[in-house]
Amino acid sequence: MDEAGDEARTVGVVGDADGVAAPLSAAGLRIVSGNAESVLAADPAVLVAVGEGTLLDLARRTPPVPILPVEAGRGVRSVPREALAGVGERLATGDLTFEGHPLLGIEWAGERTTAFFDAMLVTAEPADISEYTVRADGDHVARFRADGVVASTPAGSPGYTRSAGGPVVAPGLDVLVVVPVAPFATSLDHWVVPLDASLTVERDEAAVEVLADERSVGDAPVGDPVRLAPTDRVDIVRVPEGLSPFGHPEAELEKL
Helix, strand or coil, X not given: CCCCCCCCCEEEEECCCCCCHHHHHHCCCEEEEECHXXXXXXXXXXXXXXCHHHXXXXXXXXXXXXXXXXXXXXXXXXXXXXXXXXXXXHHHHCCCEEEEEEEEEEEECCEEEEECCEEEEEECCXXXXXXXXXXXXXXXXXEEEEEEEEEECHHHCCCHHHXXXXXXXXXXCCEEEEEEEEECCCCCCCEEEECCEEEEEEECCCCEXXXXXXXEEEECCCCCCEEEEEEEXXXXXXCCCCECCXXXXXXXXXXX
């Protein structure tokens, strides 16, 4: 971090800095841009993550400073590029609030990784049905046949799980949204469960992959639970110029 009283002056920008660095510099901020390693080495007060992929990479590193998402998905209240002039002034004065988001640990068959948006089990070949069990906080939640199953954090809930019919969950809640992917039965529920949960392949008709934030990270063996649990928290900067998880600029919502 910068010296006391100067903490909000050094801002790191990771990702496509086009249209980002200039409005922040105009607010009197010192901008350091580059890859994640070089920017973190500069000891910024705030990280600006441009794009969803950049945000996911930075979040999985659990940086010691908050992240301001730009064009990175509404589940993290990201800011459009055209609204950065006002955000720069807030960064310069330190007029900021932060929102904690869980980082999800994923463990299976001796393997381990993390996800910020979601974890998924899905058959490697399209339209191949497998059978899955969902458990959460010691309870049996459901057993069903489907192409797969996805569990998202609140930050990821406006993404794939929403496309699959799941609800959008407000940030700050320590829950997972669990949704079957292309289920064999169309009457299945969707579930909001605690962060401590497990997804198990009970039987498969094809190999089942484990995905973390859409990255393929291995195969899920039959009968061996894929365990999900929070491992850390990532601080996200919340400003009125950002989008709410429900698709509206927060500044507009304040006027309603």
